[in-house]
Amino acid sequence: MGAQRIDGRQVAERVLEHVRAEVRALTARDVVPHLAVVLVGDDPASATYVRSKANKARAVGMRSTVVHLSAGVTTDELVRRVRALSDDADIDGLIVQLPLPPHVDEAAVIAAIDPAKDVDGFTPENAGRLFRGDLGGLLPCTPRGILALLQAYDLPLAGRHAVVVGRSNIVGKPAAQLFLAHHATVTVVHSRSGPVGRYTRQADILVAAVGKRHFITPDDIKPGAAVIDVGIHRTETGQLTGDVAPDVEQVAGWLTPVPGGVGPMTVAMLLDNTVRAARLRRGWHDVARTGV
Amino acid sequence: MGAQRIDGRQVAERVLEHVRAEVRALTARDVVPHLAVVLVGDDPASATYVRSKANKARAVGMRSTVVHLSAGVTTDELVRRVRALSDDADIDGLIVQLPLPPHVDEAAVIAAIDPAKDVDGFTPENAGRLFRGDLGGLLPCTPRGILALLQAYDLPLAGRHAVVVGRSNIVGKPAAQLFLAHHATVTVVHSRSGPVGRYTRQADILVAAVGKRHFITPDDIKPGAAVIDVGIHRTETGQLTGDVAPDVEQVAGWLTPVPGGVGPMTVAMLLDNTVRAARLRRGWHDVARTGV
Numbered sequence: 001m002g003a004q005r006i007d008g009r010q011v012a013e014r015v016l017e018h019v020r021a022e023v024r025a026l027t028a029r030d031v032v033p034h035l036a037v038v039l040v041g042d043d044p045a046s047a048t049y050v051r052s053k054a055n056k057a058r059a060v061g062m063r064s065t066v067v068h069l070s071a072g073v074t075t076d077e078l079v080r081r082v083r084a085l086s087d088d089a090d091i092d093g094l095i096v097q098l099p100l101p102p103h104v105d106e107a108a109v110i111a112a113i114d115p116a117k118d119v120d121g122f123t124p125e126n127a128g129r130l131f132r133g134d135l136g137g138l139l140p141c142t143p144r145g146i147l148a149l150l151q152a153y154d155l156p157l158a159g160r161h162a163v164v165v166g167r168s169n170i171v172g173k174p175a176a177q178l179f180l181a182h183h184a185t186v187t188v189v190h191s192r193s194g195p196v197g198r199y200t201r202q203a204d205i206l207v208a209a210v211g212k213r214h215f216i217t218p219d220d221i222k223p224g225a226a227v228i229d230v231g232i233h234r235t236e237t238g239q240l241t242g243d244v245a246p247d248v249e250q251v252a253g254w255l256t257p258v259p260g261g262v263g264p265m266t267v268a269m270l271l272d273n274t275v276r277a278a279r280l281r282r283g284w285h286d287v288a289r290t291g292v
Numbered sequence: 293m294g295a296q297r298i299d300g301r302q303v304a305e306r307v308l309e310h311v312r313a314e315v316r317a318l319t320a321r322d323v324v325p326h327l328a329v330v331l332v333g334d335d336p337a338s339a340t341y342v343r344s345k346a347n348k349a350r351a352v353g354m355r356s357t358v359v360h361l362s363a364g365v366t367t368d369e370l371v372r373r374v375r376a377l378s379d380d381a382d383i384d385g386l387i388v389q390l391p392l393p394p395h396v397d398e399a400a401v402i403a404a405i406d407p408a409k410d411v412d413g414f415t416p417e418n419a420g421r422l423f424r425g426d427l428g429g430l431l432p433c434t435p436r437g438i439l440a441l442l443q444a445y446d447l448p449l450a451g452r453h454a455v456v457v458g459r460s461n462i463v464g465k466p467a468a469q470l471f472l473a474h475h476a477t478v479t480v481v482h483s484r485s486g487p488v489g490r491y492t493r494q495a496d497i498l499v500a501a502v503g504k505r506h507f508i509t510p511d512d513i514k515p516g517a518a519v520i521d522v523g524i525h526r527t528e529t530g531q532l533t534g535d536v537a538p539d540v541e542q543v544a545g546w547l548t549p550v551p552g553g554v555g556p557m558t559v560a561m562l563l564d565n566t567v568r569a570a571r572l573r574r575g576w577h578d579v580a581r582t583g584v
Contacts, residue, residue: 107426124424128416131423132461134399159484167472169424180459183484185491192451192475199477
């Protein structure tokens with residue numbers, strides 16, 4: 001038996017095909033969508049992510065700009081730079097790669113992003129819209145990607161019990177809100193919850209966004225559940241693995257691999273958000289969507 | 293046996309004592325906090341609520357103003373009026389009584405409230421802050437009131453399972469976020485969840501914000517749980533009752549009555565938010581709080 005593998009690369013490729021078509025349509029109207037990425041400091045992982053986002057934007061025909069600032073930048077200076085990019089009429093999408101150095105006030109920096117260009121969906125305005133159940137704003141990329149995977153595999157949320165392990169502002173909490181807006185019953189479990197199995201074993205849909213390698217074991221799974229692994233860890237031998245132990249595959253009904261599950265979806269949704277932002281800020285009506 | 297009664301009137305009175313002291317301190321600095329309430333149309337229940345809020349504000353020494361607009365007011369006109377009140381330096385707290393007539397774009401009206409005066413905690417900015425786990429903004433009154441009741445009766449949230457029945461933007465969703473910020477494991481159950489007992493029976497803390505009379509029955513309760521009844525319904529004989537059936541009292545460990553439970557807390561927290569707003573918008577530091 002074993003779980004059906006949820007192929008994030010394949011679904012992401014379908015999203016990117018749509019994005020490429022959108023970019024072509026916008027380019028025909030003399031708008032080449034432009035993504036700006038702010039990178040602070042010299043963390044190698046952050047640099048890799050930023051390079052990958054910029055390259056993928058160019059690969060679908062967009063323009064991309066990376067603004068690289070030194071690790072010593074002050075909150076004031078960073079806010080000033082982010083405001084200037086927000087005000088730059090030539091930029092459609094604007095993200096600040098997280099985490100920021102500890103001396104920087106992350107909330108202040110995020111709040112300086114124009115909500116209309118906030119293609120990570122992290123500003124208070126976009127978070128507030130999602131919280132209200134208004135899906136018309138720019139939505140965070142990883143939760144949108146998870147939703148698109150569930151939809152691609154015909155795994156409905158309405159009336160199902162979705163359990164989200166992890167309460168980050170980037171994944172856990174917005175995923176919970178998005179699932180709730182799609183009529184799931186939602187439980188959020190976290191580091192203060194005690195043993196998580198009593199909650200996760202009830203999940204029809206389980207999202208692991210814990211940041212601990214192989215934290216979710218077969219014992220934590222209801223047989224047949226759809227398991228979405230948001231974690232990404234590098235093993236001693238250099239391989240990538242997730243928050244979900246490999247043998248969960250024996251119990252789950254569906255499972256995302258790491259790599260090749262959620263990761264490709266996150267970047268695809270970032271680019272999709274960028275073409276959306278390019279349209280919406282010009283008052284051009286959004287193309288038909290599946291509610292993702 | 294029977295559940296311990298959670299006395300909302302008594303706890304609210306303690307909050308109001310604190311508010312009165314704050315109003316005296318502010319008045320000594322020539323600031324008499326001023327609450328403005330916008331009422332649209334002639335719904336008798338809304339009119340009663342608004343009158344009660346304005347009267348209670350005056351009873352603690354504040355000023356209050358009710359702006360009464362006709363049911364036919366357009367969204368544009370209402371937004372204009374709300375903006376003018378937001379810009380009025382003499383006003384510290386500003387709320388718009390809900391629900392608004394169906395032709396009015398409620399989200400647009402709420403977004404017109406200055407977040408610094410948003411003493412209902414409904415603006416996207418304040419909702420976004422709560423969503424991020426930042427409790428430094430203005431928080432919605434009913435969730436804050438529930439939290440204060442739990443704290444007054446030494447019912448901790450950290451590590452407990454809180455189940456919220458109802459996903460409104462006013463009660464259910466912000467209560468879930470507030471509980472999560474206080475380290476509860478949180479489940480949100482709603483009209484699409486199917487039979488709720490399978491979820492509610494796991495609750496250490498159960499919040500019923502369903503809007504259906506006696507929806508929660510003894511079968512839905514884990515023995516010893518703390519049950520918070522947000523519902524308010526008028527019976528045929530004119531009595532007030534809640535979302536929780538009276539015989540839940542036989543199973544629960546703690547229970548809020550209706551009336552005299554959550555209701556008095558909501559108004560007390562509105563007034564507390566108003567003195568908070570009066571301080572914060574002047575850059576005067578907030579007094580020590582219990583994290584409510």
